[in-house]
Amino acid sequence: MQPMISAENLRKTYGTLVAVEGWTLDLYPGDIFGFIGPNGAGKTTTIKMLATLIQPTSGSATVNGIDVVRFPREVRPYIGYMPDAFGVYDDIKVWEYLDFFCAAYDPPKESRPEIIERVLTVTDLMEKRDAYVQTLSRGMQQRLCLAKCLVHDPKVLLLDEPASGLDPRARIDIKKLIARLGALGKTIIVSSHILPELADFCNKIGIQERGKLLVSGDVETIVRQLQPTRQLMISVRNDDSAVTRLLETLRDHPLIEKVTRDTDTPYTVRVAFTGNVEQQAILLRSLIAEEHPLTSFAESAMDLEDVFLRVTTGKVH
């Protein structure tokens, strides 16, 4: 299958400053790529290169197989771009704003009302159809901007910090909306410097720091790469002797790399387990058979925050 977005060694420099370097990535239809990085990591520059707004210093990128540098005008109909900071036109109504952008993509005139209805429905703005754009709240303007990106039904959405500056409710709304668009088969790149924003709905992530894409791929694979062992948390009844007995048992197990008593949770041990899920089940069965007074046995999954902290250094340009 041909990737919808493909970038090979993208590089952008501003004088001596290297904003983006060695950026390589393939995304396929339906992928929602969470693009994470601290402020100043080069996320906006990367997205703008893919959106045909900035010319890369070197490297290549294609959208739907079309070179973004050589054929920007041909690429643009496939892209819906939502900048991190955007303006709206005053003194026009929501539907007029959308109709303007819809007309600007030259669809048949009679199809425009239907398109506007559709994007208003998708973005939950139907109630605000006749409101003036400058009267909308920040969250609604974000949704309007997203609606504007959808009027030409693009295959690719490039969303730069779509939830920035929004209150928690509006953040949730925009996250749901992006997830819904991903379900429609669109390839989405969504950038953020706030991890929980992306964790819920992205099937792929990339972590960028100082212009370099440090890791990228699906969340599970990245976690496995960074954490080859499973972290098990095993708790026993409130009894120190039970904990000691459990530690002794586990230390002798061939699939256990490391066992430590957890300092945060009482009567709990942390286990670095090298086996798979089946072997994990066998371990549980053997502990029960040996009559350890278990109260819980769970895998502690590494989350995006752990991954981020593991791969980044905290340095910026």
Added chain:
Amino acid sequence: MSHLWRYLLRENPMQIETTRAIRRFTVSGDYTATTQRTITRILFGLLYVLYAWFLVTIVMYKDDMSQGILWFEFGLLTLLIPGSLYTAISGERERMTWDSLILTNLSPSRILAGKLLWRLSLAGIIMLIFLPPLLLTHCTSHYNKSYALPALLWIQFLLAAWCVFLATFTVYISANTKRSVATLSIVTLSLLFTLVLLPMLMSVFGVSMTSDSAFTQGYTYGYENTRPPTAWIVSSLIAHLNPALVILWMENSSQTMISSDMWRDSGIFLIAPFLYLIGAGLCVAGTLKALARLGMPMQATRKEKGG
């Protein structure tokens, strides 16, 4: 031709600019900045008063007010057009709507046509509003008429051409600057220089700029026996294309005076409207080129905002 009309005007999405402008100045409601609307209404109110004064003076006193009306019309249009256009392109970039605009299928010519449409329409409406009092004062004046009727109509054509030039020049500057304030400064300084400073400077160097040229004499001051430098000739020519002066020179009385100015002798100011239109054509070409360049991926030279 009809395709071009449809493409650039009737079915141009940029017509939304006209809708926005009409709403900004006319519609009441809570969505528009009240201060802006109040100021606009006060200005329009003053214009109504002035217009009424023109009419009353014409009807009651039978004075020939044509030169006053023409200068007022010229001044109003010269302020209004750059004032409404200086944000045309640089303003889009400032309020961060430009990126969205260039990612659409809109061509530079459609963007430009949309930007110019309502401003030039407004200029046309103002000229039409001033035409009846001009004709009235011409027909009812008791005394010698300031202008022959063809001259009066010719000046209307001159003003229309001036408006087109001024509008395209302002958009050209707007497309080539990043800040609206820079656009406004450049346009204002250019107008001040060509309409005020240059004629004054040329007067110092012996080019007569007033209708009483019999007194000031001589365009060849200092160059009686030699060919004037090219810069002098060009400056003098530009000074003579000043619409305010053309309005003055086309007055009947000035034609009777002995003029010793080489440009005026040659009647060069009669081709002024055509030169404005040529200038407008060049500005349009320059603007389209600038818009095409702005529509391509930028070779940004500084770090963009954001991560």
